[in-house]
Amino acid sequence: MPPHPSSNVQTARESLAGRLREIRKDAGITGRELAVRCGWSESKSSRIEHAKTPPSDADIRAWCRACGGEDQISDLIAANRQSADAYVQWKRLQRSGLRRLQESTGDLYRQTRTFRVYVSDVIPGFLQTSGYATALLSSIAEFRGTPDDVSDAVAARMRRNEVVSNSAHQFSFVLEESVLRYRLCSAETMAAQLGHLLGAMDLPNVAVGIIGFSAQRTLWPMPTFTIFDDTRVHADSLDAASTLTQPSQVDLYSRAFERLSQEATRGAASRSLIAGALAALD
Numbered sequence: 001m002p003p004h005p006s007s008n009v010q011t012a013r014e015s016l017a018g019r020l021r022e023i024r025k026d027a028g029i030t031g032r033e034l035a036v037r038c039g040w041s042e043s044k045s046s047r048i049e050h051a052k053t054p055p056s057d058a059d060i061r062a063w064c065r066a067c068g069g070e071d072q073i074s075d076l077i078a079a080n081r082q083s084a085d086a087y088v089q090w091k092r093l094q095r096s097g098l099r100r101l102q103e104s105t106g107d108l109y110r111q112t113r114t115f116r117v118y119v120s121d122v123i124p125g126f127l128q129t130s131g132y133a134t135a136l137l138s139s140i141a142e143f144r145g146t147p148d149d150v151s152d153a154v155a156a157r158m159r160r161n162e163v164v165s166n167s168a169h170q171f172s173f174v175l176e177e178s179v180l181r182y183r184l185c186s187a188e189t190m191a192a193q194l195g196h197l198l199g200a201m202d203l204p205n206v207a208v209g210i211i212g213f214s215a216q217r218t219l220w221p222m223p224t225f226t227i228f229d230d231t232r233v234h235a236d237s238l239d240a241a242s243t244l245t246q247p248s249q250v251d252l253y254s255r256a257f258e259r260l261s262q263e264a265t266r267g268a269a270s271r272s273l274i275a276g277a278l279a280a281l282d
Helices: 005-027 031-038 042-049 057-066 070-081 099-104 106-111 130-144 150-165 187-200 247-262 268-279
Strands: 087-089 114-119 170-176 206-211 225-228 232-236 240-244
Touching (some): 005 057, 005 070, 031 042, 057 070, 070 247, 114 247, 130 150, 170 247, 187 206, 187 268, 206 268, 225 247, 232 247, 240 247
Parallel strands (some): 114 170, 170 206
Antiparallel strands (some): 087 240, 114 225, 225 232, 232 240
């Protein structure tokens, strides 16, 4: 059974407390000396280190400055601000159906200027046709036992995806070739989807790279993730959706995306892979 979200929050708090404790130890000072430097009681230092009291942003700044760890302030503050919503079970997100979940990201999509998307399992939601989206969301609704509002959810996804045709937003996609081959819908629907993907590649604000099965790799295929500007990452697993905002986390996924992007083919080579997937539908 997946852990309850509240346990994940406590785990995150304990991880933060552990990082603060290591910063103090690396500085070679005691909890008492830290308290003197920060101008608070020794018991407060102890409560923070043992995850009994969550620190404020100001506490983190004071702690790091007292220990000479100023370079870690931004990362620790981001970690401290990650709430229970940073790890949310799909069951909770989808309990009222799929439409509301599609609509919930509308503002984020409109505000983001640069999207970097890596997918290893399905056609990215940004580039899905209504037919493909219907097949995929129907499968999700059936598997998770959510209310059947697939048609409304598909309509909401199509409205949300209008952002792709807006030149104010830049998109960079890296797809595994398997995405082109998985049969999640009928051959006719998949053919239309692959044709739509080819059309999207002509948009001036859209770049699509595909990592072929025969590519020599330096990074393994990994779960799908999306980077929004340089500020947040959405990384999904079977049981939960994670929102990552710590600079170190965003940097990690950015480095992974750049490496995966370097291994992808583009232009005529990518179109050839799509053509091969289309031919295999016959």
